[in-house]
Amino acid sequence: MTSRKHSTILTPHTGELGAIVGKDGSTIEMLRSQASREAARLLKSIVCLKGSPTATATPQGEVYLNSTGNPGMATIGSGDVLTGIVASLLSQGMLPIEAAYTGVFMHGLAGDLAASELGQRSVMAMDILDRVPDAFKMLEEG
Structure with a gap:
């Protein structure tokens, strides 16, 4: 995934993101902002981690929490x-x-x-x- 030339947007829930990055879904859930930020950097993608709240993270480290x-x-x-x-x-x-x-x-x-x-x-x-x-x-x- 990291060799793509164009932006990629992923919309996983905690279990899916855990499977992608090799972490337990409950750990992802407890650290939503941090986990989405780390995944976005690792995958060089925009990550919209669905849940409460949905956290949208960029590869540059920005995280937006949805209201x-x-x-x-x-x-x-x-x-x-x-x-x-x-x-x-x-x-x-x-x-x-x-x-x-x-x-x-x-x-x-x-x-x-x-x-x-x-x-x-x-x-x-x-x-x-x-x-x-x-x-x-x-x-x-x-």
Whole structure:
């Protein structure tokens, strides 16, 4: 992974990141900011470590902690929605780090909208996806 010419954005949860870097997922969870920073440097990639809070780290050592999202988003397919949002932002011309932290924020906001309407335990990935347009509209309208 370290010989790539272009930016790479990874969106692992703690278990996946642990497998990639050879550490236990519980250790990753306890040291989220540090673990995401170390992984980003090691892998020369932007790492969005999903969880509470999602930590987005750069190979240069910057870490952004996300303020949106909720436990109800820990559902099958939610990470695919996140990846789709980030890919869409990249295709619109955003810089990779901006696409990563904006995508994480918008994904969490859409999840918060879904949870406020349905309750956290009822949120499914499609519910998050369905609220992405509302999340972007909220951001645009301030």
